[in-house]
Amino acid sequence: MTIDPVTLTVIEKGLQQVCSEMDLVHEKTSFSPVISEAFDRSNGIYGLADGRVIAQGELGLPIFVGVMQETTRSVIAERQDLEDGDVILVNDPYLGGTHLMDVKMVRPFYYRGRPWCYLANTGHWPDTGGMVPGGFNSTATEIHQEGLRIPPVKLVQRGEMDDDLVKLVLANIRVAEERIGDIRAQIAALATGARRLTALLDRYGEETVEAAIAELEQRSERMMRSHIEAIPDGTYAASAYMDSDGVVNAPLEVAVDVRVEGSDIHFDLSRSSPPCQGPMNSVWASTLSAVYLAMKHIFPDVPLNAGCFAPIHVEPPEGTFLYAHYPRPVAGCAAEVSQRVVESVLLALSEAIPDRLFAAPAGTSGNLSMGGFDPETGRSYIMYYFSGGGYGGWWAGDGISNGCSTIGISKSQPVEILEQRYPILIEQFALREGSGGAGRYRGGFGVRYRVRLLRGNAKASFLMEHGRFGPPGILGGDAGAPNVIRICRNGEMTSPEHLSKGEGYLLGEGDWIEVETPGGGGYGPAGERAPELIERDRLRGYFDAGPGGPDAPANATTRKESA
Structure with missing residues (x-):
């Protein structure tokens, strides 16, 4: 018909x-x-x-x-x-x-x-x-x-x-x-x-x-195949790293081998780390979807339906933490592990099609959960919050700041709604200036926010990423700033042992949590950044004057440090 x-x-x-x-x-x-x-x-x-x-x-x-x-x-x-x-x-x-x-x-x-x-x-x-x-x-x-x-x-x-x-x-x-x-x-x-x-x-x-x-x-399918045909035939490899699995304080590797043959593209993740003890295992549906999503990030013009994925072939990575079987824990699979899979695919193909790729984005949903009892309302509550971060620099400009996660188009909940629903005060919500990775085009900035508990008691937990390694740059660009978590209880400030993960933090009235989300990676060598872009960043207050700038030629700017 x-x-x-x-x-x-x-x-x-x-x-x-x-x-x-x-x-x-x-x-x-x-x-x-x-x-x-x-x-x-x-x-x-x-x-x-x-x-x-x-x-x-x-x-x-x-x-x-x-x-x-x-x-x-x-x-x-x-x-x-x-x-x-x-x-x-x-x-x-x-x-x-x-x-x-x-x-x-x-x-x-x-x-x-x-x-x-x-x-x-x-x-x-x-x-x-x-x-x-x-x-x-x-x-x-x-x-x-x-x-x-x-x-x-x-x-x-x-x-x-x-x-x-x-x-x-x-x-x-x-x-x-x-x-x-x-x-x-x-x-x-x-x-x-x-x-x-x-x-x-x-x-x-x-x-x-x-x-x-x-x-x-x-x-x-025809449109996706035409895009894949424009990628030079060959095999491309890259690795991205998780901070830890939350139980064993050691990195996990997401290793991908990408093989391009005409209008078909094949992904092999079998070199990735074995199943882990903690909740950073990924089930097959999440791993497969992450590869599909990576290709859609590269070729966003392809209409979304099953035909889009017909030329994309993913070998099930049995025996790795990216193919979890019962009863492996998987709490971090969609929100965090999938973003490392996307990152590994983008890094691998950046060698083949640099004019279609961008440096790594923040790559974490920044999952913060806090539950407790509000004595004023007489009700229990659970607050789940995720936040934005910097996107990577790309072939035509700097990365955007405070962008949504790699896997979604969701947005941070409004401060006013959170304060209305829960016994908290958002004392600060601002750009994390200087967190973008250096490059010809720098990464976008993450955000810094602080949540203070106003009354009652609460229990907080974190499941985030990029605390050990910042989002990597490509083609000579530098990595963005890594994720940082601080918890202040009874006037004493600490950070999680696993940097981006922790649970069981009991909070009392006046205690607070501060999070600094990652900046995006840089695109291209920092020494090639245009002087007018450096000056623009300086005038906007994104960087302090000083030697050794993170995204500028020598003696131009330096990254602002957290207060």
């Missing part, structure tokens, strides 16, 4: 609009600020036979592109009994998941009485139980210490929610009254998707929409 270009474009945008409306309903009806304010969620449409991604909302987190595809495939394999009106609840990391806090729902979509596709979404719940509030347990040595693990179970059956299952879930997590709101928000988003997709099919007909989906996949 031949489809004219106008109809094809309208259907393409219509499918995206279905997903985007799901995103908006999910966002506007959720109780948790991490979803409603920070947009840590995603919604999409997936193929009936194989769960392949058909469309995802423009506002959904990119890391979930591959993850939700694998989740849907696992549901298809596990549940052969789904009917119209059913909704599956699942967060099992080993069944196409990520960490336990990313809770997925999958709904079979029926059109005119027969199954047509799947609608699916995921939302980050601030807590799913486990040893520490918020779930980011940096010392877990098995999955059961991280929280409630949910296999694919029917949360809704023929349109009716299973109240017993809801009670079981809520009894095993903290601040249950908020989670029921998040549960209903995800269900409502799927219902919205079903209505909008029905309207699209009614308007254009099944045959036309199915033909459009097939054509869109073919076009995405």
Whole structure:
């Protein structure tokens, strides 16, 4: 069936609009600020036979592109009994998941009485139980210490929610009254998707929409192949490093070998470190999705659907910490490990296509969790917060400052919302001036923020990265400044032993936490930086005058040190 270009474009945008409306309903009806304010969620449409991604909302987190595809495939394999009106609840990391806090729902979509596709979404719940509030347990040595693990179970059956299952879930997590709101928000988003997709099919007909989906996949594959053909054939290798696994204080290596052959590209991660004791193992869905995401960062113009990934071949890295099996802990897989996978791919291909690449970004979500009891409201709470960092310099300019994580388009929650919801004061939130790596084009700056507990007691935990190694530069550029965490309790200031990870920090009234997020890496030699750019940075107060500048020729500027 031949489809004219106008109809094809309208259907393409219509499918995206279905997903985007799901995103908006999910966002506007959720109780948790991490979803409603920070947009840590995603919604999409997936193929009936194989769960392949058909469309995802423009506002959904990119890391979930591959993850939700694998989740849907696992549901298809596990549940052969789904009917119209059913909704599956699942967060099992080993069944196409990520960490336990990313809770997925999958709904079979029926059109005119027969199954047509799947609608699916995921939302980050601030807590799913486990040893520490918020779930980011940096010392877990098995999955059961991280929280409630949910296999694919029917949360809704023929349109009716299973109240017993809801009670079981809520009894095993903290601040249950908020989670029921998040549960209903995800269900409502799927219902919205079903209505909008029905309207699209009614308007254009099944045959036309199915033909459009097939054509869109073919076009995405052709475009991705044309980009890959522009990469010189050959093998390229690079490594990126995790600070530690949270238990053993030693780095973990993400080693990638990239082989380009015509219009196909192959990724081999088998030289990476073996499975680790702590929660920095990655499940296959997260590792695979990270490679897909890296390619989308390089070639962002390729339309997003399953065809985009057809030329990308990833060998399952069995025997490494990037292919976790039960019961390995995996709390850091999506938020942190995946960003090192992306970083390793970008570093490897920077040799082949420097005019398409950029230096490493901050590469950490900066996960900070704090839970306690507020004596003023008489209620328990859990605050989950992530922050931005510097992006790497690129072939045409400096990196942006305070950008979102490599794997998402989420944003930091507004200070005013946090102070309204929790017994805290954000005493400082500012650019971390001078944190960008030196280069012809310097890296962007991270941020510095300080959170003070105003009343009651709380327990804080951290699961971050790039505390031991700053984000690397490329083509002679310098690394950005590494992550820094400081905790002040009873007037005594300390930092975590593992630099970017720690848990069980008991805070009292007046205690505070300060975080300085990484700056991006530099692009090209610092000695090639244009004098007018150096002067511009000096006039803006980004650097102090002095010898040995970090991103300037000799005797131009020097990095500001933290107060």
